[in-house]
Amino acid sequence: MKLIITLIWANLLAGVVAFKVRGAAERAFFYSVYIMEELAYPDDLGRMTIAKNCMGTRQGLRGQANRCFLSEFIDFLWSPEPGKDATSKPDADLVNWKSAKTGDLTKGEITTMTSWITQILNTKVRDPLTGEIVLNNPSEPWNFKLEKIPEPGYTGFLATKKLFPDAEDYYDGISKAGKAGWDAKKAYAEDKSLESVDAKTKTEWDEWPGRVSNGAARVANYRVLDSGKFKCDQIAEKLQAEYNKKGDVTRRSVSLFGGDGAKVKGAVDLDEATTVTKWAELTGKDASEINTKIQDWLEELETAPGAAEHNKALESSKKAFAKVETGVC
Numbered sequence: 001m002k003l004i005i006t007l008i009w010a011n012l013l014a015g016v017v018a019f020k021v022r023g024a025a026e027r028a029f030f031y032s033v034y035i036m037e038e039l040a041y042p043d044d045l046g047r048m049t050i051a052k053n054c055m056g057t058r059q060g061l062r063g064q065a066n067r068c069f070l071s072e073f074i075d076f077l078w079s080p081e082p083g084k085d086a087t088s089k090p091d092a093d094l095v096n097w098k099s100a101k102t103g104d105l106t107k108g109e110i111t112t113m114t115s116w117i118t119q120i121l122n123t124k125v126r127d128p129l130t131g132e133i134v135l136n137n138p139s140e141p142w143n144f145k146l147e148k149i150p151e152p153g154y155t156g157f158l159a160t161k162k163l164f165p166d167a168e169d170y171y172d173g174i175s176k177a178g179k180a181g182w183d184a185k186k187a188y189a190e191d192k193s194l195e196s197v198d199a200k201t202k203t204e205w206d207e208w209p210g211r212v213s214n215g216a217a218r219v220a221n222y223r224v225l226d227s228g229k230f231k232c233d234q235i236a237e238k239l240q241a242e243y244n245k246k247g248d249v250t251r252r253s254v255s256l257f258g259g260d261g262a263k264v265k266g267a268v269d270l271d272e273a274t275t276v277t278k279w280a281e282l283t284g285k286d287a288s289e290i291n292t293k294i295q296d297w298l299e300e301l302e303t304a305p306g307a308a309e310h311n312k313a314l315e316s317s318k319k320a321f322a323k324v325e326t327g328v329c
Helices: 002-015 020-040 070-076 110-121 171-187 192-194 197-204 208-245 260-262 272-283 287-303 307-326
Strands: 250-254 266-268
Touching: 020 070, 020 110, 020 171, 020 208, 070 110, 110 208, 110 250, 171 208, 171 307, 192 272, 208 266, 208 272, 208 287, 208 307, 272 287, 287 307
Parallel strands: none
Antiparallel strands: 250 266
16 A cells, blocks of 8 residues: 555656646746836846846836746746756747737736646647657557647746745745745835826736735645645545445535635545544444544555655745735745
């Protein structure tokens, strides 16, 4: 059983480094902090902290030079998959960046931005010479080896040191984004020079403090969703195998971060007490026996290889939201 748990955690390690929509949510959050710093520090570039060396081709919202479009931001943070080198980098010229390359994404909601990034990062890149998508197995023409950006590409591993040069690791980078977001929100709120900005522009800019919070919440909520689903699924499978009975655990909805759960739905956690009662009735076994087995399995899950990394990612994302929302964590 321990071997199976180990293999499951190993398979889920890609979830520690966020891919696909989770990777898109992280980058939407990071970019929202990047924009927030742009709004908060118009004349003091030294106070900018996130991706500060990203030199782009966009003029900042408050006139700063060399700010990054979203495409430039994502490309700047790219990092190769472990075991590979810089030659594995996707060809940015083959990616359909859509409005992320030249358009103004500084007016988009976090959920919209995440959706855009997800589409961009899932773009199928065809062979530049033939225009064809390479088949994984010629005898199985339905089995495409799609040259996708996410595996591994722009949505997975990122260069944490480019995000924050003083970050200890990926997890610390997420936490530091929370602090940077809070500091920028606070500076923006205290900036008296904004009184001279025209009302329409100011109204548009005033959306960003909330977007920073929603971005952090969305990242944390995906982690909560994944962690709870994994735990529930594993305990359900173990109970079924142990007692040779069909049945599920009791899954209770959990409170999510941000307004409307920052648009992340379906997060659950294991209701241990109700699950024990349900399975005692189903199997005719003593409730104390069921409870002991569940506690033993939960301990196995927590101590299996990979569990610490998942817990660290979950806690760092929660910490980022707490910091960006309240200034404390």
